[in-house]
Amino acid sequence: MAAITPDRKIIDILNEKKAAGVKTCLSLEYFPPRTEEGVKNLYARMDRMKGALSPLFTDMTWGAGGSTADLSLELALHAQKTGHVSNLHMTCTNIQAKEGEEDVDPKKAIHDALQAALDGGIRNIVALRGDPPAGEEEWKASEGGFACALDLVKYMREHFGQEFGISVAGYPEGHPNAISEVADPSTLTEAEKARSSSFDGKTYCCLDADYKKEMDYLKEKVDAGSDLIITQMFFDVEVFKTFVKDCRKWGINCPVVPGLMCINAYGGFKKMTKFCKTRVPADLDAKMDSIKDDAAAVKEFGVEFGVKVCQDLMDSGLIEVLHFYTLNLEKVVYGILDQLKLSDNALALVNEKDAASMVAKGSAWARVGDEVTCEHGKGVVDELLPDGSAVIVISGKDDKVTMAKGAYQKVF
Template sequence: MKLSEKINAHGGSRPFYTFEFFPPRTNQGFENLVARISRLATLDPLAISVTWGAGGSTKDRSLELAGITQSHPYSLATMLHLTCTNMQEGLIDDVLESVKDRGIQNILALRGDPPRGKEEWIPSDPRFTHAIDLVRYIRSVPEYSSHFCIGVAGYPDGHPDSPLSEDAEIDNLKAKVDAGADFIITQLFYDVDQFLRWVKKVRAKGITVPIIPGIMPVQTYATFARLTKLCGTKVPKKLEDELTPLKHDDRLVKDYGVNYAIEMIRKIHSDGDIQGFHFCTLNLEKSVQRVLEGLQWTGAVNEVSNKLIADIPAPLTENSQGTEFLITPSSAANNATSGLVSFSKTKTKNEMGKGEVNDAASWDDFPNGRFGDFKSPAFGNQDPWGGSGMTRTDIHPQWANPKSSEDLTRMFMSYLESKITTTPFSDGALCPESVTILPQLKKLTQRGWWTVGSQPAVDGISSADETFGWGPRSGWVFQKAFVEFFCDGKDADAIEAYIAEKGQGWVHYFMANGKGDFRGNVAGDGRNAVTWGIFPGSEILQSTIIERESFITWKEEAFSIWKSWASFYRPASPERQLLDEVAKERWLVSIIHHDYKNADALWTFLFDSELGF
């Protein structure tokens, strides 16, 4: 059924709502997302939408997911996002035919973003350079025009890539509606007053189709900061002032995000114009469910609160921990059968794994990891639209236009020395946890091993600790030391040989290059838990697990960052040649030492060696 028809037919005492999902990167994640959508379907959304990766990068998975949710037994009215970006000529026709054959009647027409590593938006099919071209084309073909309901995007905070004034952008929006769009879904926003002012200006232009605001509850501070920057979202000072003090406490951030979303929706709905809301779920379910319950729109009345578990467990001892915590090379390496994987593209722990519960229904309790369990539907949710995650405006002047490996070493050293606050792999300044191993990180970087992820060993520190704590403030947290860095092929060979000779089962590694070569000493589907927590009334939470599939996914992300950075320089420039060479020849290496009771174990192993330190 067309969404416009469902909106017109919608009745009852509450507004309608829709849910947005993106195709997961892994088969396990895809299967588990279908189960998650099935659970969320019990909340009675008017429709769901499926995103489309830049350049059609998720074409097959997007079509498959949309086809599944549209068909029996799910029978959910499904909307497929469709972009013009870098689409091969003829592909849009193929997609529209495929969508029509699947019985899908709703399209969200977008221009889209460049795929990873592309310098700029390229209209590969000359018929489609803007979303309005897609709208006009669908309306010009009789079998498409009668079949499809078309939505378009609105930008209450302005389009991040547009130099146009707000009035000019609204004129463009009206042109899309006049071309045949049936409804508008907005980009995410957090300033309700600005949104309501924008709606009045849109209506004053004569645009009468439904406007559906995009609501993205704050899940983690890192995700909030990254996506608001990516989307050019204006953050109200009140929101920033209230959220910043909570940013290291995953549960408080999540609770705050739920309450803020509820307040936004109530204020918007009370204004009278808006009758429905579009939830950007990031493939997570709990926050959306809690928001709807807090609004009492689901039939359930659950109190939304910031309560934390108050029981404080007794300090752990060798005897109270049990045999599973007695460390031997085999038990330390293999005491990870489930949980979460996190590979941070930053050197800061606050961008890394901070504990999702291992049970499939509650994977998103603490989704502060860069990815998440590779079985989780939210795995790899840092940029669900498939963009590069980097823009020209991200280029920091103190990155100094590197022309040699020595220049890159100086840049990474400047970051460690706090002379600059970002690198292409670090969105913010070095966190306090990384400062505790700063001499070791500097030593690696001086060696030409550019560190992009790390953590020190921790043995039973309070989860309330300001530096190492995470999760509920009533437990104890543990960490194995690990480090990730880029090095050249010769050093990668030496590291592999040294670990094979001297590791004695205590040291595991993964390494890969941009060409697709992979090495590691973790057997089969083995997974290394490197961060875990013990909390009252809960199973052990393994918040960071390093295993092959997630490492390879992070490797693809990491090398795409080099390629994106390179693309901002002209092809013949020394900077472009250097960064392209790094993307082709360097190896990303991850090394884990399992003796978490010895804070110096990893560093002693690396530095008391023949590796050139």
Template sequence: MALNTGDRRDIGISFEFFPPKSEEMEGQLWKTVAELQDWDPDFVSVTYGAGGTTKAPTLTAVTRFLNETPLATASHLTCVGATKEETHQVIDHFRKAGVKHFVALRGDAPGGAGVPYQPHPGGYANAAELVAGLREIGDFEISVSAYPEKHPESRDVAADIDMLKRKADSGADRALTQFFFDNDNFERYLEKVRAAGVKIPIVPGIMPIQNLTQLKRFASACGTVIPAFLDERFAGLDDKVEERAKVSVDVAVEQIEDLVRRGLDEFHLYTMNRSPLVSAVLTNLGLRREGAKRAAGAAA
């Protein structure tokens, strides 16, 4: 299924990156960015650790994105473990660096998974309050999170959707979902979201699978269900790198194609700071690199 007709792109894409923690990881990040920027994403986002633990590396990465690439760049922003004044100082740092788009998140409890979340005294209690605060401070573009399979700490799906509605009502422009693999479940979730009066775009998060075993550990912490069909698709491929990569690409392409048939036209890809699978997915979808088109035009 080719999603392109001539030079018209039928879907919107965005990419997520995380700030590097070592010199080697930094090289990997910028190599990945160089290889992915020609896909002309609508925007890219850079993650931000719980309690501001990666504020400095996030600011460094975001500043380099803004200064050295043509990419519209959003910074993640959390409010856990900080007063409102401290959060405002962070926002001011990022705004001075040129950030006009935030992905506003509550953030994980500093103690890690299983530790109950406690709002900081004098801080924003949740992401809905953070969105409202951002709206008061400036005319930012604001994305938020959504959880098709429920946030691990939410009482139930209804409570989760109520929080999403509060974020939308506070001024969020779109919601980017946690990654998922069950499109039927996502469609049921989207129907409930719309029935609750949430009108902002709900952008599916797509995770090309780098390593299924590692993904399962990550998924267990964030509440994502790993369907049995993935075990079947990847069975016997642990030591077959090329075959495993092909299956990873096929799974992501099939998921996106199915979501397009269901009426979705924007997708947020979790890159894990690696380009090969992401590029292969976009190529197999029929998208074209903008850089390749520009080069072809210059040579004509």
């Protein structure tokens, strides 16, 4: 088996490990922090986690609307230079013009970013459509840019050949945009019921006809040159198993990597699952509600639940990699992998004193109704403005304040 060096493609390493009889590998995903202190702390955490876990590859996300393009590339290049097999997310969304620049040509901006990644030794890209920029509720293609992830995959293969290994996203429950509210849940088919979700007394589902479109589109992305699929988060393992089996029915035969969202905090769990309309099994929902006021208990349960999910996935024989959305934290990931015997007392290395600095730059999660904090105190977002500013109703007061993007933070 060839040496695992940072300039290799994930799919090649994975194929070699599979041929050598290695059953389960792991990978880690991080996001660009908002502050310089956060970046410094993330570098230290990435070094610790690489030493403790030897991940197969390391993902770096690309902020909503291209908002972290430069920093994402910088962080991914740092990872590559420090021995990680770096897997850089890249989206079709517009890259914002720098101060003093005219409007950016979106295709040229993406091309330049890809070339910079290649020149820096990065050989792996996650091709995504992307989330809408802050202040916008719907995703819109940039004028003259790519309309979808498929366009980006095709462009990369046309202009860069086989220089990059390409990953694409898969959605076991359907893309959030393809999930709709169901007026009468009794009309759902058995397949629809199995991937449906419920929030605030309403039922949501990617209906069979829309799910078929999702799978047809995924097949197009793979046929266009994608090497592997990394899934959206899920909390019901049966939904993932069905998705992998459906992939094979559609003739999608590449590896399907499960995206595992670590449960670190009650608020974050609730907001992310509601935003993505993620299916949450009733027993999981009840357990989270029962411990919501005990932060330590939530993390402890996050480990317990993560172990169960990972063991179920490994026992299924359907996976080769466990991919952890770390949320730039380490305790829950270490706890899970220590109990699975995939790491050796990694928990002894935990240092989350800097957790407060791990706030995402350009986060797309702030939405109307979210609780945030700013210099005026805690409040709730009443309105999001096109420039990313938020009108916030301050708790305990009748006052509304307008805060610029970056001057308020979500409360998780």
